[in-house]
Amino acid sequence: MDISRNDECWCGSGLKYKKCHLVFDEKLQSLKHKGFEVPTRDIIKNKEQIDGIKKSCEINDAVLDLVASKIKAGMSTEEIDVLVHDYTVKRGAIPAPLNFQGFPKSVCTSINEEICHGIPSKDVIIKSGDIINVDVSTIFNGYYSDASRMFMIGEVSEEAKKLVRVSKECLQKGIEAIKPWGFLGDIGAVIQEHAEKNGFSVVRDFGGHGVGISFHEEPFVAHYGKRGEGMILAPGMIFTVEPMINEGTHELYVDEENDWTALTDDGLLSSQWEHTILVTEDGVEILAK
Numbered sequence: 547m548d549i550s551r552n553d554e555c556w557c558g559s560g561l562k563y564k565k566c567h568l569v570f571d572e573k574l575q576s577l578k579h580k581g582f583e584v585p586t587r588d589i590i591k592n593k594e595q596i597d598g599i600k601k602s603c604e605i606n607d608a609v610l611d612l613v614a615s616k617i618k619a620g621m622s623t624e625e626i627d628v629l630v631h632d633y634t635v636k637r638g639a640i641p642a643p644l645n646f647q648g649f650p651k652s653v654c655t656s657i658n659e660e661i662c663h664g665i666p667s668k669d670v671i672i673k674s675g676d677i678i679n680v681d682v683s684t685i686f687n688g689y690y691s692d693a694s695r696m697f698m699i700g701e702v703s704e705e706a707k708k709l710v711r712v713s714k715e716c717l718q719k720g721i722e723a724i725k726p727w728g729f730l731g732d733i734g735a736v737i738q739e740h741a742e743k744n745g746f747s748v749v750r751d752f753g754g755h756g757v758g759i760s761f762h763e764e765p766f767v768a769h770y771g772k773r774g775e776g777m778i779l780a781p782g783m784i785f786t787v788e789p790m791i792n793e794g795t796h797e798l799y800v801d802e803e804n805d806w807t808a809l810t811d812d813g814l815l816s817s818q819w820e821h822t823i824l825v826t827e828d829g830v831e832i833l834a835k
Contacts, residue, residue, distance in 0.1 A: 674700025
């Protein structure tokens with residue numbers, strides 16, 4: 547779309563193009579002409595959108611804080627689902643997973659060898675020694691947020707503790723690798739290096755994703771890869787970093803009964819942490835964690 551310097555900027559800010567995204571666009575065009583993959587305009591969030599997404603993230607964090615204060619051995623994953631659903635609705639928001647492409651619950655609860663998309667059930671009782679990922683996603687005033695945390699229940703094995711620790715370090719290192727005008731591949735490269743250095747593997751079938759206006763947007767954020775490759779990371783991009791780190795092989799299968807839950811192919815443990823990240827002019831801002 548052709549736009550002149552004095553036209554209203556395409557981002558919806560209400561500012562003139564020359565005072566908003568003109569320099570930004572010129573930089574992207576220069577990079578594109580050099581052969582780099584650059585984000586499309588629909589990936590870049592404006593101030594109004596960022597503010598709305600931040601409000602959604604505040605609720606999302608509060609939900610995870612509530613789960614952290616209540617989760618314990620003897621509790622069913624259905625009880626976690628009820629906690630998440632009721633608190634989210636009480637805050638005037640909507641649990642994003644509920645009925646998303648047929649998903650039947652308000653939260654994902656993935657235990658031990660379950661990698662992601664575990665479905666809460668009254669028949670699944672959390673016990674001492676379990677590690678569990680609780681993945682919360684929230685819609686507030688039409689804006690989406692997404693984050694997950696690991697919980698270690700009671701007496702957990704040293705192997706499980708190491709996996710949970712290293713998976714969180716992978717997340718932290720992935721976020722540290724995000725630089726404005728850097729590369730998407732830098733994130734996956736450092737995550738893969740740290741996981742494999744510790745004897746673990748990185749799930750390849752799932753990854754992070756753009757989020758904010760929809761539940762899942764571009765870009766796809768792989769948690770393995772090479773530095774200097776992939777899409778340019780431009781200010782205004784919002785996406786999740788959510789490495790799924792396996793104790794054994796990265797291979798997985800999806801439960802045939804529910805067609806949702808992904809499990810490790812070898813039955814060994816998996817651990818995941820997820821934050822929602824905003825790329826800024828001078829770094830990053832963690833919006834949901």
